[in-house]
Amino acid sequence: MKNFQLQAKILSQTKIKDNYWHCELSAPQVAKNALPGQFINIRVSDNFDPLLRRPISIYGVSGAKIKIFYEVVGKATEILAQKKKGEFLDIVGPLGRGFSFNLRTQELKNLRTIIVAGGIGVAPLVFLAEKLKNTKPLVLIGARTKKEILCAREFKALGCEVKIATDDGSRGFKGKVTDLLAYLLSAIDYRPLVIYSCGPRLMLKAVAQIAGEHKINAQLSLEEHMACGMGACLGCVVAAKSGYKTVCKDGPVFSSEELVW
Ligand SMILES: Cc1cc2nc3c(=O)[nH]c(=O)nc-3n(C[C@H](O)[C@H](O)[C@H](O)COP(=O)(O)OP(=O)(O)OC[C@H]3O[C@@H](n4cnc5c(N)ncnc54)[C@H](O)[C@@H]3O)c2cc1C
Ligand code: FES
CATH class of the missing domain: 2.40.30.10 (Translation factors)
Known part of the structure; x- marks a missing residue:
């Protein structure tokens, strides 16, 4: 690259x-x-x-x-x-290695994607949502309170369906965004093609677990501390099933099945 x-x-x-x-x-x-x-x-x-x-x-x-x-x-x-x-x-x-998305697949009708964003983890997901427009992404945004909700307007402007979860219930679903994800996956009448997510590590771990239970692939963007940013110092390694991986070069996006939590 x-x-x-x-x-x-x-x-x-x-x-x-x-x-x-x-x-x-x-x-x-x-x-x-x-x-x-x-x-x-x-x-x-x-x-x-x-x-x-x-x-x-x-x-x-x-x-x-x-x-x-x-x-x-x-x-x-x-x-x-x-x-x-x-x-x-x-x-x-x-x-780094970004999200993968297959445009030909996206052109097929009735396939949808879910985006799960926590805190400033929204940042790469707005750019992704632009590319995924054809899949009418369902975007779940998590925040502590309604004041901390980020980018809801931007996702809506891209044609996404947006749902909010706040820890204190001041807007939308009361609870964690991953609780909302688990609830919606059991309630919706379609099977999303992929779940894309970025946010705090504990949130990503929960997304990986929920995606696994529903046998849906999840692509997760990790936000580890970094030094060189180019794969040289091994300052950002995470454990994966195939060995240690650098977040900066092998990631930051990993498939949920690839990671060891
Ligand atoms: C691939 C990647 C993409 C990122 N994209 C964005 C983005 O779009 N917007 C954005 O605001 N931030 C993003 N971050 C996080 C950003 O890099 C850090 O917030 C920044 O480096 C903090 O630097 P600082 O000197 O201001 O704070 P520091 O003094 O270095 O840290 C302040 C606090 O933030 C915590 N922190 C710092 N870096 C990270 C990290 N990488 N992960 C978790 N906690 C951290 C520290 O533990 C400390 O508590 C990204 C991180 C990665 C790895
Ligand atoms: S930051 Fe140096 S290898 Fe990732």
């Missing part, structure tokens, strides 16, 4: 709410090659603090632009949020 290192110009930087930001970057080579589930590795500072690049998913592509959607959680993302339109970011990408 081809990837590029470049100085990407910031075309826009917008605070969406609380700690969440949208940013558009001019990165023609990355935009041309990016697939949903792939990410860019960003150096946020010219000095060595923070030393490591930070992985951020590709949230969308428009012409020569890539879009990212990020949450400020620590030093690097804080510095990133202070960058202004017109500044440049040193990025490498597109990196």
Whole structure:
């Protein structure tokens, strides 16, 4: 897979709410090659603090632009949020193995997909939903409270059916998004082709278990801590049935049957 290192110009930087930001970057080579589930590795500072690049998913592509959607959680993302339109970011990408989707299969009628998103895990899934339009994805979004629901409008604009689960019941189903998934799989009258998911590890583990019980393939995007981001340092390995795998190069997307939890 081809990837590029470049100085990407910031075309826009917008605070969406609380700690969440949208940013558009001019990165023609990355935009041309990016697939949903792939990410860019960003150096946020010219000095060595923070030393490591930070992985951020590709949230969308428009012409020569890539879009990212990020949450400020620590030093690097804080510095990133202070960058202004017109500044440049040193990025490498597109990196990793993204979601797989067979367009010919998608064109078949009556096949649907389910997308399960937890927290900032929505970021790569909006880009994926654009590619899956033909399968009329059913999107389940999980959040602690209604204030933390992300991207419901974006998924709806893509023609997806959206259902919400909140821990406190302030919107939609009261409980975990995986409880909603389990409930819906026993209630719907169709069998989804694939379940795609990204979010916290415990959520992904539950998605894998539920998908296994229903004999549905699930593709899960893991968000491990990373160092090199290119498969060289083994800083991001996870256990798989065929041995240890790097999240940055073999993943971040893995088939649910492949992983050992
Ligand atoms: C493939 C991939 C794609 C990602 N895509 C996005 C995205 O689109 N948008 C986004 O906001 N974030 C994304 N992340 C997570 C993002 O990389 C981290 O939030 C970021 O590196 C934090 O850097 P920091 O210096 O701001 O915080 P740090 O000081 O490094 O960490 C702050 C807190 O966040 C936790 N944390 C940091 N990195 C991770 C991680 N990878 N997984 C779980 N917890 C972590 C730390 O344990 C700590 O509690 C992605 C991660 C991966 C591996
Ligand atoms: S971060 Fe170095 S191998 Fe994955």
